[in-house]
Amino acid sequence: MPIITRRKLLLASAGGLIISLTPFARASTGADIVASRIWPATAYTRVTLESTSPIQYKYFQLTAPNRLVIDIQGEANNQVLRELSQKVLPLDPYIASVRIGQFNPETIRIVMDLKTTVNPQIFTLQPVANFKNRLVIDLYPSTSVALAQEANDPLMALLQDYSHGKINSDGTTLAQAAAPTPPVPTTPAAKPPVIDQTPLPSKSNTNKRQPVIMIDPGHGGEDPGATGPSGLHEKNVVLAIAREVKKQLDAQGYRTYMTRNEDIFIPLGVRVAKARKLKADLFMSIHADAFTNPSAKGTGVYALNPKGATSAAAKYLAQTQNAADAIGGVQYSSDKNVNNTLFDLTQTATINDSLKLGKIMLNHLGQINKLHKGTVDQANFAVLKAPDIPSILIETAFISNPTEEKLLSTDAFRQKAATSIANGVKDYLSGAVLARR
Numbered sequence: 332m333p334i335i336t337r338r339k340l341l342l343a344s345a346g347g348l349i350i351s352l353t354p355f356a357r358a359s360t361g362a363d364i365v366a367s368r369i370w371p372a373t374a375y376t377r378v379t380l381e382s383t384s385p386i387q388y389k390y391f392q393l394t395a396p397n398r399l400v401i402d403i404q405g406e407a408n409n410q411v412l413r414e415l416s417q418k419v420l421p422l423d424p425y426i427a428s429v430r431i432g433q434f435n436p437e438t439i440r441i442v443m444d445l446k447t448t449v450n451p452q453i454f455t456l457q458p459v460a461n462f463k464n465r466l467v468i469d470l471y472p473s474t475s476v477a478l479a480q481e482a483n484d485p486l487m488a489l490l491q492d493y494s495h496g497k498i499n500s501d502g503t504t505l506a507q508a509a510a511p512t513p514p515v516p517t518t519p520a521a522k523p524p525v526i527d528q529t530p531l532p533s534k535s536n537t538n539k540r541q542p543v544i545m546i547d548p549g550h551g552g553e554d555p556g557a558t559g560p561s562g563l564h565e566k567n568v569v570l571a572i573a574r575e576v577k578k579q580l581d582a583q584g585y586r587t588y589m590t591r592n593e594d595i596f597i598p599l600g601v602r603v604a605k606a607r608k609l610k611a612d613l614f615m616s617i618h619a620d621a622f623t624n625p626s627a628k629g630t631g632v633y634a635l636n637p638k639g640a641t642s643a644a645a646k647y648l649a650q651t652q653n654a655a656d657a658i659g660g661v662q663y664s665s666d667k668n669v670n671n672t673l674f675d676l677t678q679t680a681t682i683n684d685s686l687k688l689g690k691i692m693l694n695h696l697g698q699i700n701k702l703h704k705g706t707v708d709q710a711n712f713a714v715l716k717a718p719d720i721p722s723i724l725i726e727t728a729f730i731s732n733p734t735e736e737k738l739l740s741t742d743a744f745r746q747k748a749a750t751s752i753a754n755g756v757k758d759y760l761s762g763a764v765l766a767r768r
């Protein structure tokens with residue numbers, strides 16, 4: 332056959348070696364790629380391969396033009412892997428195209444043609460939840476590109492820090508953790524209201540700092556959150572509600588930010604770090620609840636309890652939500668503990684403010700849906716750990732309940748939920764201002 336003859340010639344002239352030309356060389360391990368995904372986003376693009384066995388890999392970069400080459404050993408080149416090429420979207424900020432070929436009988440070569448220089452972070456993850464062995468290829472912008480983008484979004488720099496292992500679970504950086512800022516030297520009871528320096532926007536006070544509100548849509552990217560009986564994903568519902576909250580608060584002159592505004596996985600510690608970097612006055616994580624029993628229903632609001640939980644249900648919920656990092660896939664486990672005793676005084680006052688905010692929020696949300704429980708429950712939620720920012724987690728409704736899943740799928744309910752949340756924020760902030768007078 333002329334084609335093989337030509338290929339033999341090429342191989343012979345290129346390397347002086349003729350390797351096996353078995354057309355469907357299959358690795359002896361029997362490992363199979365069972366899923367391939369690409370999550371393009373401004374902050375970073377993630378490529379995930381999932382295999383029945385741990386994935387062995389090597390990689391290197393080439394310039395002019397920019398390429399990232401990943402060699403995978405012991406996996407068969409199958410349809411799932413080849414489909415990766417078709418999953419590149421034109422809007423992907425980093426990947427122009429992906430080519431996949433059998434480099435030698437034991438090696439599959441993936442070549443990513445890049446649109447810009449990148450800082451790749453490549454790591455494997457052990458099986459967790461519904462995922463098998465994963466190889467994660469995160470393409471962050473190279474430092475110079477990231478610096479240019481930081482002007483628009485401080486998340487860029489935080490993700491850069493994170494990609495170098497510099498962010499802790501509570502949102503502090505490694506430098507901060509080494510020398511924690513001492514707490515305000517007052518007793519918790521004497522601590523001024525959290526927005527003491529931040530009066531509401533008003534015409535007479537336009538030169539003063541406005542309250543900063545951080546809205547955190549839960550989950551994203553690889554981590555879908557809970558999935559309803561008809562297939563609705565929590566990550567999409569809560570992003571829609573969060574965008575509406577932002578829209579409504581922006582329209583009233585508040586300064587609002589979102590931890591994510593794309594279908595992207597953001598580690599819990601980075602969400603907290605973003606709130607701290609922007610000196611947020613309050614932090615709201617928006618979710619949709621799920622339970623094994625489909626009859627569980629209602630809206631709930633949660634605050635932090637760093638040392639325990641006020642109920643078994645709250646403890647269970649915190650565990651499932653804290654699993655987001657394992658499911659979404661973090662390269663660095665965030666177990667580097669800061670010296671929590673130094674934060675205790677500040678944190679006690681912050682938690683009191685969180686409970687106040689949570690109670691106000693329950694009053695508003697109780698007008699649009701039954702409450703799961705009439706009080707603010709507490710547990711050790713990783714995303715609520717900013718020691719100095721009142722933080723709550725809102726479970727808008729149970730996505731695992733067929734009736735509430737339908738509610739969550741409608742624009743009408745999403746808007747009502749957003750209005751309740753926005754009104755809760757306004758009430759809380761005006762209450763804090765009144766308390767100061």
Ligand SMILES: [Zn+2]
Nearest residue numbers: 549556618619
């Ligand atoms: Zn959630």
